[in-house]
Amino acid sequence: MTNKTIDINEFIIRKYVESLRSENIDIREQIDIGYSYDGKIVILNEIRPVWNDPKKKEQFGFAKIRYYKSRNKWSLFWMRASGKWEIYEPFPESSHLEKIIEIIKEDKYSCFFG
Template sequence: MGKIVDFDEERIKQFVESLRSDDPEIRKKLDNDFDKDGNSYILVEVRPDWMDPSIIRRHPFAKFKFIGTQKIWKLYWLRANGKWQLYDPLLEVKDLDQIFEEIRKDPYGCFFG
C-alpha cells in the first residue's frame, strides 16, 4: 500500500527549506523548521541556547491553521506575552502561497522582527 502524501505539508517543507541558509555552519547557529499540530503548522527558529550551546532551542514565530469546513488558512503571529494573535493584515486566505509571501516579506516585523 502506498504512502498518502499531504501536498500542503510538502509545500510547507519546501517553504521552510527556502528560509534556511545554504551554509551548514550557519545552520548550526540559526536554522528554521516546523512542527505540525493537527491542522496547524508552527514555524520555528532553531538555535543553540546562548548560555549553553549544547542545548538546542526551538522558538516559534509563525503559525497557520487550515479551517477545513471553510477551506481557508488563517495566519497567526506570536506576541511577546507568548500568545498567538490572528494576523490582521491577512485574516484568511485560500492559497497557502499568500501566507508564505506575507511571512517572507514580513512588512510589520511580526515574524522576523
C-alpha cells in the same frame, strides 16, 4: 512496495522552510529554521542553541498557520513578545496556503523576521 500519500500542504511548507535555511552548516548550528505540522496547524520555528548550554537547542515559534476545515480557510498568527499567538491583521483568511506563505515572506509589519 509501500504506498505513501503525499500531503501537498506539507510539501509547500517544507519547500518554503528549505528556502529559508542557510546552506552553510556552521550557520545552521547557530540559527536554523524548522517546522511542525499535524495536518491542520503549522508552526514555523527559529532554532538556536541554549545560551548557557550550546549543546542543547531551543525552538521559538515565529509564525502559526491554522487550517479551518469547516470554512476551508487558512489563518495566519504571529508570536507576540508576551509569548501568545495573535491573529495577523489586517489580513483576511485564505483558502490557499501559498498566499499565507507570501504574506510571511513579505513580512510587511516585521512580525515574523523583525
